[in-house]
Amino acid sequence: MQREKIIVGLDIGSTKICALVGRKDKYGKVEILGMGKAESNGVIRGVVTNIDKTVTSIAAAIEEAEKTAGIDIRVVNVGIAGQHIKSITQRGSIHRNTDNEITVDDVNRLTNEMYRTVTPPGNEIIHVMPQDYTVDFETGIKEPVGMSGVRLEADFNIITAQTSAIKNIERCVTRTGLEIENLILEPIASSMSVLTEEERQAGVALIDIGGGTTDVAVFYENIIRHTAVIPFGGHIITSDIKEGCRIMVDQAERLKVKFGRAIAEEASENEFVSIPGLRDRPHREISLRNLAHIIEARMQEIIELVHNELIKSGYVNKLVGGIVITGGGSQLKYCQKLFQYMTQMDTRIGHPNEYLGKTKIEVAKNPMYATTVGLVLAGFRALDDRHDRYLQSQAQVKSHKIEKASGGADFFRKIIERTKGLLMDDFDSKNNY
Numbered sequence: 001m002q003r004e005k006i007i008v009g010l011d012i013g014s015t016k017i018c019a020l021v022g023r024k025d026k027y028g029k030v031e032i033l034g035m036g037k038a039e040s041n042g043v044i045r046g047v048v049t050n051i052d053k054t055v056t057s058i059a060a061a062i063e064e065a066e067k068t069a070g071i072d073i074r075v076v077n078v079g080i081a082g083q084h085i086k087s088i089t090q091r092g093s094i095h096r097n098t099d100n101e102i103t104v105d106d107v108n109r110l111t112n113e114m115y116r117t118v119t120p121p122g123n124e125i126i127h128v129m130p131q132d133y134t135v136d137f138e139t140g141i142k143e144p145v146g147m148s149g150v151r152l153e154a155d156f157n158i159i160t161a162q163t164s165a166i167k168n169i170e171r172c173v174t175r176t177g178l179e180i181e182n183l184i185l186e187p188i189a190s191s192m193s194v195l196t197e198e199e200r201q202a203g204v205a206l207i208d209i210g211g212g213t214t215d216v217a218v219f220y221e222n223i224i225r226h227t228a229v230i231p232f233g234g235h236i237i238t239s240d241i242k243e244g245c246r247i248m249v250d251q252a253e254r255l256k257v258k259f260g261r262a263i264a265e266e267a268s269e270n271e272f273v274s275i276p277g278l279r280d281r282p283h284r285e286i287s288l289r290n291l292a293h294i295i296e297a298r299m300q301e302i303i304e305l306v307h308n309e310l311i312k313s314g315y316v317n318k319l320v321g322g323i324v325i326t327g328g329g330s331q332l333k334y335c336q337k338l339f340q341y342m343t344q345m346d347t348r349i350g351h352p353n354e355y356l357g358k359t360k361i362e363v364a365k366n367p368m369y370a371t372t373v374g375l376v377l378a379g380f381r382a383l384d385d386r387h388d389r390y391l392q393s394q395a396q397v398k399s400h401k402i403e404k405a406s407g408g409a410d411f412f413r414k415i416i417e418r419t420k421g422l423l424m425d426d427f428d429s430k431n432n433y
Contacts, residue, residue, distance in 0.1 A: 005383060006033070008065070009375025010058070010076040010178075011186070012169060014043050014212030014235060015328065017057040018369060019065040021073070022376040029357030030376060032364045034069025036061040045212035045231050046082035046186075048168040051175075059176045068361075075179045077379040079371055080126065080169060081186040081213055083231040084162040089131075090117055093153035102135065102144045106152055114156050124166065127159040127185055131223055142221075157224060159185055182382055187215035187227055189374030192381065194326050194350030194367075195219065204321030205310055206350070207339070208370065209329025211235050214302055218313045219321075226313035230305045234329045237298045244294045245286050247275050256332070259288055262299045263334040267292035299335065303342045310343070322346030328368035 011018045021034040038060035042053030066073050092114045096106060114128045133141040135149035144152060166183065173180055190208045191200075200219040208215040210233045218226040234256075241252035241260075255275070261267050271288040310316040322345040325336060330349050340347040352373035353365040364373060 005380075006069075006071065007376045007379035007383075008073050008076045009189075009372045009379065010061070010078045010173070011369075011372040011375060012043060012048070012054065012058065012078065012172070013040055013081075013210055013371070014046055014233065015210065016040050016368075017043075017054070017061045018372045019058075019061040019073070019076070020364060020369070020372040020376055021065050021069040021071065022373075022380075024380060025357045027357060030355055030373075030380070031357045032359040032361045032373075032376075034065045034067070034071070035361050035364060036064025036066070036068065038064075040211075043212070045233075046080075046210070046229070047084065047165055048172055051168065051172055054172045055175045058172055058178075062176060062178065073178065075181045076173065077182045077184060077375045077382075078169060078173060078180050079184055079186040079189050079375050080161055080166065081210070081215055081229060082161070082165055083213065083229050084123075084165055085185065085227070085229045086123070086160045087227045088158050088160070090114065090156050090158050091153065092117075092156060093134075093151060096150050096152065099148050099150050102147050102149060102152060104145055107145060110152055110154060111156075114158060117158060119160050122163055123160045124163050125158055126161050126166070126183060127157075127188070129157045129159070129224055131155040131157060131225070157227070159227060182379060184375060184378050185227065186210075186371050186374075187217035187229075188224065189378050190215065190326055190350075190352075190370045191217050191219065191224070191374065192355075192377045193352035193370050193374035194324055194354060196354060197222070199321035199324065202320040203315060203318045205306075205319055205323045205345075207306055207323060207325045207327075207330075209233055209302070209325060209327040209335075210371075211328065214306065214327075214329070216306055216309045218310065218315050218319070220315050220318055225315055226309070228309040228312075230302065230309070232298070232302050232305070233327075234332075237295055237329075237332075240294050240298050241291065245275075245284070245291070247284065247286075251275055255286065255291060256295065259291060260295050261288075261292040261333045262296055262338045264289060264292040264296045266334050295332070296338070299332070299338055300342065303339055307343050319345065322348070324348055324350040326350035326352070326367040326370040330367045 006023045009020045016037050017040045018037040022030045022032050025031045038057040042050030048054050062073050094110045111128055115125050133144040134153040135144050135147050136151050187208055191206045200222045203220040206217045212233050214230040214233050216228040238252045242249050267288045269289045272285045275284040277283055336347050352370040
């Protein structure tokens with residue numbers, strides 16, 4: 001049964017590589033069976049830069065997930081991100097030879113045609129997402145199946161990625177003995193774990209602040225309208241602290257996590273933290289107000305870039321659901337408040353617990369695992385979609401057979417009706433003779 005199907009999500013991030021094992025419970029919620037994570041040493045800003053190190057980290061995460069879940073992992077759903085990700089809008093159309101009902105096959109044919117869209121050299125299409133359909137010039141159609149028409153058109157949001165980046169991910173995964181079931185854009189995966197149906201319908205912007213990048217996804221009327229990847233995340237803030245305070249990277253990261261604030265005014269001028277110096281060197285006293293100034297400056301830059309993307313999408317004034325921030329960077333103190341102040345939009349922190357059932361691995365509900373949880377959910381969504389398409393296809397085949405049989409019956413009935421008089425006249429004439 002489908003609910004017994006086990007799905008594994010593999011998030012190859014800039015900070016960590018995480019594998020999550022899940023299955024659906026009897027209520028349709030996802031139960032987390034196992035989890036494994038490892039430090040990511042071969043990925044920068046979402047792009048694999050060292051194959052061997054990445055393979056080692058993936059193997060470590062998978063091994064831990066297998067132990068905690070008690071299963072052997074062979075197939076995974078993998079996320080992809082990075083500055084090389086591009087989003088374009090393209091219109092496509094097909095002509096049908098009849099004005100009978102539009103079928104699932106017609107819609108699939110139109111979508112498959114869009115995968116042939118010409119892309120810049122070195123890029124390939126990873127997602128084709130329909131926006132609104134048009135049937136014989138009737139616009140604004142969300143579900144064209146069942147309608148009558150000769151010309152079927154649609155606007156598509158086409159997501160492309162560098163071929164080399166895709167190949168490197170595939171190489172890393174296959175070298176660990178795994179098979180990729182689905183390759184999924186990470187902001188799409190994150191949105192599946194933290195956004196509600198109401199938010200997607202009303203209009204909402206998902207902002208996933210990771211280690212190397214900040215991913216943006218805009219939804220309106222339950223359709224993804226715009227995606228973007230900003231090449232700044234938590235790592236650049238850590239780097240700023242390192243340079244500004246003249247300390248080691250690991251010290252800067254701990255400072256950010258434990259004492260960092262996104263708004264300088266929220267830090268006291270009289271608070272200091274002592275940082276051990278290098279060998280035979282004195283300790284350094286770091287002002288928490290100065291630390292907050294460093295963080296706030298970089299966060300303001302990231303938020304400005306995010307806001308520009310929302311304006312670019314054309315939906316910034318339609319997002320009734322405001323902004324949902326998630327990812328490890330969303331855990332920075334006062335990050336939500338700064339987003340709300342700078343964008344003047346309602347903002348909340350997205351925890352990936354909307355579709356999770358009871359689980360012993362509560363840490364999976366932390367925003368930093370939103371993408372990994374979303375990859376598991378995306379795997380189940382893909383199963384459901386395939387199942388729905390199969391049922392629709394079978395229903396259409398059955399309907400076609402019934403119509404065909406009915407048409408044959410009508411044909412013979414008409415013949416009988418047309419010859420009835422002739423037969424009766426012939427019968428009467430014979431009796432009269």
